[in-house]
Structure formats: C-alpha cells, structure tokens
Amino acid sequence: MSQPYDLITMGRMGVDLYPLQTGVSLAEVETFGKFLGGSAANVAVAAARLGRRSAVISRTGRDPFGEYLHRELRGFGVDDRWVTAVEGCPTPVTFCEIFPPDDFPLYFYRRPKAPDLVIHAEELDREAIAAARIFWITGTGLCEEPSRSATLAALEGRAKSGITVFDLDWRPMFWGGAGGASGDGGATGAAAMATARPYYEAALRYATVAVGNVDEAEVATGLRDPWECARALLDMGVELAVIKQGPKGVLAVHRDGRTAEVPPTPVEVVNGLGAGDSFGGALCHGLLAGWEPGPTMRYANAAGAIVASRLACSSAMPTADEVDAFLAGR
Amino acid sequence: MSQPYDLITMGRMGVDLYPLQTGVSLAEVETFGKFLGGSAANVAVAAARLGRRSAVISRTGRDPFGEYLHRELRGFGVDDRWVTAVEGCPTPVTFCEIFPPDDFPLYFYRRPKAPDLVIHAEELDREAIAAARIFWITGTGLCEEPSRSATLAALEGRAKSGITVFDLDWRPMFWGGAGGASGDGGATGAAAMATARPYYEAALRYATVAVGNVDEAEVATGLRDPWECARALLDMGVELAVIKQGPKGVLAVHRDGRTAEVPPTPVEVVNGLGAGDSFGGALCHGLLAGWEPGPTMRYANAAGAIVASRLACSSAMPTADEVDAFLAGR
Numbered sequence: 001m002s003q004p005y006d007l008i009t010m011g012r013m014g015v016d017l018y019p020l021q022t023g024v025s026l027a028e029v030e031t032f033g034k035f036l037g038g039s040a041a042n043v044a045v046a047a048a049r050l051g052r053r054s055a056v057i058s059r060t061g062r063d064p065f066g067e068y069l070h071r072e073l074r075g076f077g078v079d080d081r082w083v084t085a086v087e088g089c090p091t092p093v094t095f096c097e098i099f100p101p102d103d104f105p106l107y108f109y110r111r112p113k114a115p116d117l118v119i120h121a122e123e124l125d126r127e128a129i130a131a132a133r134i135f136w137i138t139g140t141g142l143c144e145e146p147s148r149s150a151t152l153a154a155l156e157g158r159a160k161s162g163i164t165v166f167d168l169d170w171r172p173m174f175w176g177g178a179g180g181a182s183g184d185g186g187a188t189g190a191a192a193m194a195t196a197r198p199y200y201e202a203a204l205r206y207a208t209v210a211v212g213n214v215d216e217a218e219v220a221t222g223l224r225d226p227w228e229c230a231r232a233l234l235d236m237g238v239e240l241a242v243i244k245q246g247p248k249g250v251l252a253v254h255r256d257g258r259t260a261e262v263p264p265t266p267v268e269v270v271n272g273l274g275a276g277d278s279f280g281g282a283l284c285h286g287l288l289a290g291w292e293p294g295p296t297m298r299y300a301n302a303a304g305a306i307v308a309s310r311l312a313c314s315s316a317m318p319t320a321d322e323v324d325a326f327l328a329g330r
Numbered sequence: 331m332s333q334p335y336d337l338i339t340m341g342r343m344g345v346d347l348y349p350l351q352t353g354v355s356l357a358e359v360e361t362f363g364k365f366l367g368g369s370a371a372n373v374a375v376a377a378a379r380l381g382r383r384s385a386v387i388s389r390t391g392r393d394p395f396g397e398y399l400h401r402e403l404r405g406f407g408v409d410d411r412w413v414t415a416v417e418g419c420p421t422p423v424t425f426c427e428i429f430p431p432d433d434f435p436l437y438f439y440r441r442p443k444a445p446d447l448v449i450h451a452e453e454l455d456r457e458a459i460a461a462a463r464i465f466w467i468t469g470t471g472l473c474e475e476p477s478r479s480a481t482l483a484a485l486e487g488r489a490k491s492g493i494t495v496f497d498l499d500w501r502p503m504f505w506g507g508a509g510g511a512s513g514d515g516g517a518t519g520a521a522a523m524a525t526a527r528p529y530y531e532a533a534l535r536y537a538t539v540a541v542g543n544v545d546e547a548e549v550a551t552g553l554r555d556p557w558e559c560a561r562a563l564l565d566m567g568v569e570l571a572v573i574k575q576g577p578k579g580v581l582a583v584h585r586d587g588r589t590a591e592v593p594p595t596p597v598e599v600v601n602g603l604g605a606g607d608s609f610g611g612a613l614c615h616g617l618l619a620g621w622e623p624g625p626t627m628r629y630a631n632a633a634g635a636i637v638a639s640r641l642a643c644s645s646a647m648p649t650a651d652e653v654d655a656f657l658a659g660r
Contacts, residue, residue, distance in 0.1 A: 017347070020361065026394035027401060031350065032362045063437065064356035064427070071357060093423070093439060097394070107393065109423060112442040 004131040005079070006052040007284050010154060011040030011141040011169075012116050013058040013083070014092035015065045016313060022098040022270070026107065029097075036072035036314040037094055038116065039138050039169050039277050046281020046303065046317040048077040052288065055079035057124070057154075059115035065091035066115075072314065082125060086115035098311075101269035102246075108173065117144045121153035130158050134284050137207075138169040139216065142199040152199075155206035163287050166203050166238070167280060168212025170196075170219050193219045204236040211242040211283060213276075226251045240293070242283065244276065250301055252293040260293035265305035265330070274313030279304035281317060302326045334461040335409070336382040337614050340481060341370030341471040341499075342446050343388040343413070344422035345395045346643060352428040352600070356437065359427075366402035366644040367424055368446065369468050369499050369607050376611020376633065376647040378407040382618065385409035385462075387454070387484075389445035395421035396445075406644065412455060416445035428641075431599035432576075438503065447474045451483035460488050464614050467537075468499040469546065472529040482529075485536035493617050496533050496568070497610060498542025500526075500549050523549045534566040541572040541613060543606075556581045570623070572613065574606065580631055582623040590623035595635035595660070604643030609634035611647060632656045 016037030019029035036045065044054040056078055060066030062085035069091065073080040092110040097103075119141075129135055135158055141151040158164055175192040200220040204210060210220070210233045217229035220236065226243040230253035233241035243251045249263040282303035286296030302323050310316035318326070346367030349359035366375065374386040386408055390396030392415035399421065403410040422440040427433075449471075459465055465488055471481040488494055505522040530550040534540060540550070540563045547559035550566065556573040560583035563571035573581045579593040612633035616626030632653050640646035648656070 017362065025397070027398040030364060032347065032364065034360060034362065065425075065437075067355070068357040090437065090439065093425075095395075095423075107395075107420065109420065109439040 003053070004133060005055050005128065006132070006288055007044060007047045007054040007134045007136060008057060008129055008132040009040040009044045009054070009136040010057040010119070010151060011038070011138040012114070013038035013041040013056065013060065013069060014094055014110070014114070014116070015068065017093055017095045018271070018311065018313070019096070019098055022100065022311070026095060026097055032095070033312070034068070035312055036069055036076075039140070039167060040116070040136070041069070041073065041078075042274055042277030042314050042317070043136055043167070043280040043284070044078045045073070045076045045314045046278045047284045049317040050281060050285040050320050050323075052285060055082060057082040057119065059084050059086050059118055061085065061089050061091035061115055062087055063091055065093070076314065084123075086118045089113050089115045089118065091115065096273055098271050100271070102272065104271065104273050110174075113144075116141070117147045119147040119150040121146065121150040124150060124154055126154070126157045129154050130161060132162065133288055134163045134165060136165045136167060136280070136284070137203065138167040139196070139200065139219065140169050140171055140174055142196065142203060143171075143174040148199060152202055155203060158206065160206060160208060163209060164207045165209040165211060165280075165284070166207035168200070168210060168216035168220055170212070170216040197222075201236060204233065204238060207238050209240045209242065209287070210238045211244070211280065213244045213246065217243055227253070242297070244279065250297045252297050254293060258293050260297050262294065262297040262301055265301045267305040267309045269308045271311050271313070272308050274316060275304040275308040277313070278307035278317050282323065285320075298327065299323060333383070334463060335385050335458065336462070336618055337374060337377045337384040337464045337466060338387060338459055338462040339370040339374045339384070339466040340387040340449070340484060341368070341468040342444070343368035343371040343386065343390065343399060344424055344440070344444070344446070345398065347423055347425045348601070348641065348643070349426070349428055352430065352641070356425060356427055362425070363642075364398070365642055366399055366406075369470070369497060369610075370446070370466070371399070371403065371408075372604055372607030372644050372647070373466055373497070373610040373614070374403070374408045375406045375644045376608045377614045379647040380611060380615040380650050380653075382615060385412060387412040387449065389414055389416050389448055391415065391419050391421035391445055392417055393421055395423070402644065414453075416448045419443050419445045419448065421445065426603055428601050430601070432602065434601065434603050440504075443474075446471070447477045449477040449480040451476065451480040454480060454484055454487075456484070456487045459484050460491060462492065463618055464493045464495060466495045466497060466610070466614070467533065468497040469526070469530065469549065470499050470501055470504055472526065472533060473501075473504040478529060482532055485533060488536065490536060490538055493539060494537045495539040495541060495610075495614070496537035498530070498540060498546035498550055500542070500546040527552070531566060534563065534568060537568050539570045539572065539617070540568045541574070541610065543574045543576065547573055557583070572627070574609065580627045582627050584623060588623050590627050592624065592627040592631055595631045597635040597639045599638045601641050601643070602638050604646065605634040605638040607643070608637035608647050612653065615650075628657065629653060
C-alpha cells in the first residue's frame with residue numbers, strides 16, 4: 001500500500017446551488033452558482049487546502065453533476081478514487097438562502113435516496129481506512145442503510161487506531177418518518193433524536209474525537225450545557241470533545257484534563273454555510289500537527305471565520321498562509 | 331360563476347434552472363437562471379401572452395420555489411387560484427443542457443413525488459372546467475395517481491363540451507419501474523409505452539384535439555407514419571389531430587376532411603425547450619379564433635420558432651404583435 005492518507009472522510013456530497021443574490025428568499029433569487037458541497041467533501045477539501053493529503057468516500061449519480069463533483073475534488077487535490085456512481089439515483093442538489101449573519105436555510109433534493117447513502121461495507125478499502133492518520137465520519141452517514149452499516153463497519157475495522165473524528169452533523173430532515181430519510185418530511189426534534197441516538201452512541205464508541213454544536217451534541221448526549229455535553233461525550237468513548245457554541249466561541253475538553261475555551265472570531269458574515277466544515281478541516285490540520293487544544297481551536301475558528309466572510313463554500317476554504325495572515329491581523 | 335376562461339390547463343409545473351452557458355455539459359455550467367417551467371404552466375403562459383384569459387390547475391411544494399411559481403403565473407397574467415401546496419413534496423426543479431440546434435437533455439428532480447401528481451379529483455372546480463372554452467391536459471398528468479384519476483375525471487365531467495386538447499407529452503422516465511413514476515429509473519421504450527397506452531386511449535375518448543410529435547403519437551397509436559398517426563387519433567375519438575414533425579413541419583388532419591401540411595419555420599435555434607408549449611398556446615389562440623387549420627398551424631409554428639430562437643422559455647413566449655411581425659418578415 002502507498003503512503004497513508006492524512007485524512008479520509010466518509011459521507012455526504014452533492015452539488016450546492018448558491019444564490020448570486022443574498023438577503024432574499026429563493027422566490028426572489030434570479031441566478032445561482034454551482035459548487036461542490038456536502039460536509040464530507042468540504043472537510044476533505046478544507047484539509048487539502050491546508051496541505052493535507054486527503055480523500056473522500058462517497059457516491060454520486062451517474063450524471064453530469066456527478067462528473068462535476070469528481071472534477072472539483074481533483075481540482076482541489078482531494079483523491080476521488082472512492083467516489084463511485086449509483087445507477088438511478090441522481091446526484092443530490094441543495095439550494096440555500098443567504099440571510100446574514102445567522103440564517104442560511106437549506107433546501108435538499110436528496111430523495112428518494114441520495115447516492116452517498118448507498119455506500120456498501122463490502123466495497124470499502126478497509127486497509128486504507130485503518131491506515132489513515134485521521135478518519136472522519138458524519139452523523140448524516142448514519143441516517144440510512146446501507147451507508148449506516150458501512151460507516152459503523154469502517155469505524156469498527158479501524159478500531160480506534162490513529163485519530164477518528166465523529167462530526168455530529170445533525171440534519172433532522174434525514175431521520176425518521178415513514179420512509180426514513182427518503183420519506184415524506186421525516187421526524188423532527190425529539191422523535192428524530194430518539195431515532196438517531198443509538199447510532200450516535202455506537203459511533204462514539206469507535207471515535208477518538210467528537211465535534212459539533214450544542215444541538216448536535218444533544219442528539220448524542222441528551223444534554224445542552226456545553227461542559228456537560230463534553231463530559232458526556234468523553235464518557236461515551238472519545239478522548240477529545242469539541243463543542244462549537246456560535247457567538248460564545250468553542251469549548252474543547254480532553255480526557256487527560258487539558259481544556260480550551262476560545263472566544264469567537266469577529267468577522268462580517270457573508271455566508272455561514274461551510275464555516276463548520278472549514279473549522280473541521282483546520283481541526284484535522286491541528287490534530288495532525290500535534291498542537292495543543294488552545295492553538296488548534298484558535299486556528300480552526302479562524303479558518304471557519306474566513307469561509308463565513310466569503311460567499312462560496314468549498315472554493316472559499318483558506319490556505320495555511322491565509323489562516324496565518326488572518327490570525328496575525330487580529 | 332364569472333366569465334368562463336379561454337383556457338384552463340392541468341398538469342406539470344416546476345422551477346426550470348437553465349444554464350447561463352450554452353453548448354456545455356452540466357458538469358461545466360457555472361451559473362443557472364431560474365424560470366417558471368412545466369408544460370401545463372408554459373402553455374397557459376403562452377396563451378396569456380397572446381391575450382387569452384387562462385388558468386392552470388397544478389400543485390407546488392410549500393416552499394419558496396412554490397411561492398415563486400405563483401408570483402410568476404400572476405406576473406404573466408395566468409390565474410393561479412387552482413395551484414395549491416402539497417406538504418412534504420418539494421417544488422420540483424429541472425435542469426437542462428443546451429446543445430443547439432436539437433439536443434436539450436433534461437434532468438428532473440421530481441422524486442419521490444411531484445406535487446403536480448398529487449391533484450385529487452374531489453378538489454377540482456368541475457363547473458369552471460366544464461365552462462372553459464379550451465381545457466388542456468398532458469400525458470404526464472396521466473403517469474401517476476391521484477393525478478391520473480383526477481385528469482380523467484376532469485375530462486369525463488367536461489364531456490367534450492367546447493375544445494378539449496390532449497397534449498400527448500411523452501416523458502418515459504415518469505412511467506413504469508418498480509415505484510412507478512417515483513421509482514428508480516422507470517421503464518423506457520416499449521415497456522413504458524405499453525404501460526401508458528390504456529390511459530392515453532382513455533383520455534383520447536374525451537379529447538377533441540390531440541397534439542404531439544411522432545414519438546408521442548406512437549404512445550397513443552403504436553404507429554409512426556404521420557398520416558397514419560393522425561388517422562388513428564381521429565379513429566380514437568378526436569376531431570383534429572396535430573402531428574409535429576420537427577424539420578418536416580406540421581401536419582393537421584380534421585375529421586371533416588380539412589388538412590394542412592405546413593413546412594417548418596427556419597430559425598436559428600438557441601434553446602428548443604418551450605417551443606412546443608409556445609406552439610400549444612398559439613394553437614389554442616387559433617382554435618379560439620376559429621381559424622382554418624392552415625393559418626393556425628403557420629401561426630403556431632411561428633410562435634414556436636420565436637421561443638426556439640430565445641434562451642428562456644416561459645418568459646420568452648411571444649405576444650400577438652411579435653408573432654405577426656415574425657410572419658410578416660418571412
């Protein structure tokens with residue numbers, strides 16, 4: 001086998017259609033730009049922009065939008081060898097509305113089944129996953145079979161070697177409802193969380209790092225206080241819990257007693273979408289470098305803030321020079 | 331009841347996303363424009379632009395794209411009172427590729443169920459449908475329940491009063507397959523036609539006009555020769571059969587013996603999508619005016635050619651002055 005990857009992500013990928021007019025409803029948007037999207041893809045791109053050797057495990061439709069996603073991944077330097085096509089499932093598209101500073105509604109076209117939910121365990125490159133310095137999975141990858149079993153099998157096969165990150169990524173519309181994630185509507189709130197929690201618990205047993213906001217941590221823990229969430233996540237198996245608190249900054253708590261509370265990075269928000277994935281890619285960068293929790297969180301916060309200050313998402317992920325300049329300029 | 335409508339159409343409606351770069355695959359398109367789309371909506375718009383009082387019976391999702399469609403219909407002067415929202419079904423979006431002069435692939439996001447296929451017979455305004463001077467249905471409206479039964483009930487209730495047009499509109503991907511129109515892939519070719527034919531036959535018993543290209547006429551008749559198709563459609567119940575033959579022009583055959591063969595209208599094609607709906611709206615205009623088949627076909631051909639020479643579709647539908655100027659300039 002060739003040199004291990006710094007980062008392999010597994011999960012959601014699709015085409016994002018971003019309005020070229022901001023501050024208005026989709027009813028008023030006249031034109032859209034097309035971008036690579038989906039949290040697994042975005043995190044891999046974010047790490048690649050920071051110089052990390054990354055790959056993504058996902059799927060697309062067999063269509064021109066799928067070709068586009070391959071082209072984009074390669075253009076960003078992300079290995080696309082584990083991105084394959086699913087017959088009969090179009091590549092998902094997602095529209096968003098941009099109401100800065102904090103309202104960015106998403107409209108998903110992922111039904112009846114998104115290709116990234118058709119990942120089969122037997123098709124995984126277990127050796128590469130086990131060897132990767134970081135393996136990254138997301139909550140959405142647990143919402144539906146066969147990707148749920150594949151995600152858990154990948155975690156199990158890795159057996160906590162290296163760093164394994166669980167992005168608690170919570171999209172209630174993908175959970176519950178008569179047809180599961182593909183069904184009409186889907187459950188929301190407590191019902192969706194109750195459906196998801198056993199799978200979040202199972203994944204946490206194989207993860208070494210958990211990252212999410214309070215809403216996402218609540219799915220896993222049932223708690224909403226950041227410190228209580230972090231301690232509960234440690235109790236559930238991880239070594240490092242990272243709780244993003246939006247305007248209150250970020251909390252990181254390590255099993256060995258190290259903690260970091262980092263204030264938010266003030267920035268004029270243009271589009272908050274993708275900021276969390278930029279944070280994630282930079283978190284990987286810091287973990288790979290062996291930085292302490294404090295510097296890692298400050299760096300990831302800055303990377304997130306840079307993307308939030310830009311309209312685009314995947315193509316807005318900063319380079320290391322940009323993050324350094326941003327931190328130096330504060 | 332108020333004054334009858336000149337035209338009520340029933341069927342498909344959604345948001346069309348047209349590439350702002352033509353001659354390239356969706357993989358290369360960078361930006362998209364947003365337009366009202368769907369054949370039932372487009373035909374109503376085309377007739378309204380020609381001064382006809384028109385309305386459409388269709389449905390949308392309960393979302394900003396649905397609001398947009400209402401706004402557009404009203405902006406074009408089309409009555410939207412029978413366009414209602416369906417919970418849990420997003421407003422469909424359709425992408426296209428533009429390869430002039432004759433290749434315009436469509437990519438539909440209408441699954442698992444398009445709102446315009448959730449029209450219930452009991453919610454129809456039967457009185458208004460019966461009173462309309464023209465009632466217009468499309469083949470897609472027959473592909474799935476409850477819209478199939480609603481469409482046939484509307485036809486039955488109208489009982490051939492006035493002019494009833496069946497747009498043979500054939501989209502094989504909406505037919506057949508394990509999940510019906512909502513299923514993976516769907517049947518194609520002969521299997522899909524065999525599934526559709528009984529419903530096309532049922533609709534033709536209540537229609538006075540059938541309009542379609544040879545592929546569409548084959549679904550109804552099993553034949554491909556234009557004259558044979560036209561005669562078979564007359565035998566199946568209509569008074570006027572209109573066969574669009576692309577580069578060979580248009581053939582119209584009336585039960586009373588009048589016929590018209592009109593050559594195509596030479597034009598530099600920019601985007602062929604919507605040309606058929608423009609033809610349809612102009613056909614209604616000619617039928618309402620009581621024109622002979624020859625002038626009606628020439629007028630409709632010109633209206634179609636004008637839209638084919640423009641990038642947009644609904645917003646490209648010509649006014650009567652534009653059609654007159656086009657015909658005068660030839």
